[in-house]
Amino acid sequence: MSKKLNIAVIGTGRMGVNHVRVISEMEGVNLVAVVDFNRELAERVAKKYFVESVYDKVETMLGKEKIDAAIVATPTSYHYSVGRLCIEHGLHVFLEKPMASTVKECDELINLAKEKKLKLMIGHIERFNPVIVKLKEFLNNNLLGDVYYLETVRSGPFPKRLYGSKDGVVIDLAVHDLDLIDYLFGKIGQVYAHHIKTKEHKQDIYARVMFKTQTGVIGSSEFSWISPKKERRISVYGDKGMLLGNLLDQEVWFFENGDVSIDYSDNYYQNVLWGRVSEGKVTKYPIKKEEPLKRELEFFFKLLKKENNISNELEFDPSYGKRAVDYSLSVLESADRDKIIYF
Numbered sequence: 001m002s003k004k005l006n007i008a009v010i011g012t013g014r015m016g017v018n019h020v021r022v023i024s025e026m027e028g029v030n031l032v033a034v035v036d037f038n039r040e041l042a043e044r045v046a047k048k049y050f051v052e053s054v055y056d057k058v059e060t061m062l063g064k065e066k067i068d069a070a071i072v073a074t075p076t077s078y079h080y081s082v083g084r085l086c087i088e089h090g091l092h093v094f095l096e097k098p099m100a101s102t103v104k105e106c107d108e109l110i111n112l113a114k115e116k117k118l119k120l121m122i123g124h125i126e127r128f129n130p131v132i133v134k135l136k137e138f139l140n141n142n143l144l145g146d147v148y149y150l151e152t153v154r155s156g157p158f159p160k161r162l163y164g165s166k167d168g169v170v171i172d173l174a175v176h177d178l179d180l181i182d183y184l185f186g187k188i189g190q191v192y193a194h195h196i197k198t199k200e201h202k203q204d205i206y207a208r209v210m211f212k213t214q215t216g217v218i219g220s221s222e223f224s225w226i227s228p229k230k231e232r233r234i235s236v237y238g239d240k241g242m243l244l245g246n247l248l249d250q251e252v253w254f255f256e257n258g259d260v261s262i263d264y265s266d267n268y269y270q271n272v273l274w275g276r277v278s279e280g281k282v283t284k285y286p287i288k289k290e291e292p293l294k295r296e297l298e299f300f301f302k303l304l305k306k307e308n309n310i311s312n313e314l315e316f317d318p319s320y321g322k323r324a325v326d327y328s329l330s331v332l333e334s335a336d337r338d339k340i341i342y343f
Contacts, residue, residue: 240260
């Protein structure tokens with residue numbers, strides 16, 4: 001596919017506008033239409049970014065425009081219906097996270113795209129954050145040695161736009177880090193969670209999750225709408241030290257375990273259990289700061305053009321989107337029922 005790709009963005013809310021902005025600045029693609037049931041909003045976005053066509057119904061746009069792919073950035077409750085409609089019309093689809101509202105809906109979208117031989121990519125944007133790219137590189141190169149614990153924090157003030165929504169902090173925020181755990185360390189094997197809900201709407205606004213991956217790595221994650229401080233952090237502990245990634249400022253730090261240089265045995269992890277951990281040198285690694293959404297969309301468009309220079313480490317099978325939904329729903333189930341959920 002050497003010609004320019006014709007793209008439509010469906011949904012011009014907060015994330016949809018970002019897609020329009022980034023695509024309007026990219027080469028090799030034509031942003032031919034934006035769609036939103038709020039036509040006035042769609043027209044303002046189209047005017048700002050010089051998009052020629054505006055629609056308030058997806059069906060109308062599909063009947064009039066020649067589109068190669070659709071970016072679906074609607075509210076989560078519409079992901080399944082809009083995504084399915086686009087696939088049925090023969091379009092490749094980039095579907096914002098979370099993939100859908102249920103695991104069954106995810107399965108149906110995956111199977112339909114496979115049946116139609118179309119690309120379906122889920123917008124787990126943090127996979128394209130330069131911090132995660134660097135962490136993945138370090139882990140692949142065994143910088144930390146054996147990894148035994150990790151911790152993530154994703155917090156910030158309550159997003160007023162979501163007050164009273166059926167989706168809470170777990171669907172909005174946890175889905176990111178649960179996917180990153182899967183991406184960096186393999187599938188999650190079990191979760192146990194607590195949460196805080198609002199009294200009026202029973203909307204989850206805080207969750208603390210303990211988990212264990214199928215490879216044996218344990219960890220915890222905090223997801224919060226009750227903090228006035230916005231934070232996006234991942235800490236990975238291995239026998240050789242700790243990697244700290246700040247996803248907001250795009251910084252990576254390595255805190256070396258000073259005892260690693262002492263050859264106690266061949267089993268460094270056992271040494272950690274024996275308390276052989278001390279402060280070592282601290283290194284800040286240089287990161288080329290880039291906008292993750294731009295990297296993500298470039299990847300999607302290269303995938304459609306079947307270019308061969310795409311990293312093999314990134315997973316094309318959209319099943320990762322389904323697993324993130326499954327993990328998130330299981331966190332809510334665990335917190336509601338006060339029990340461990342096994343996968």
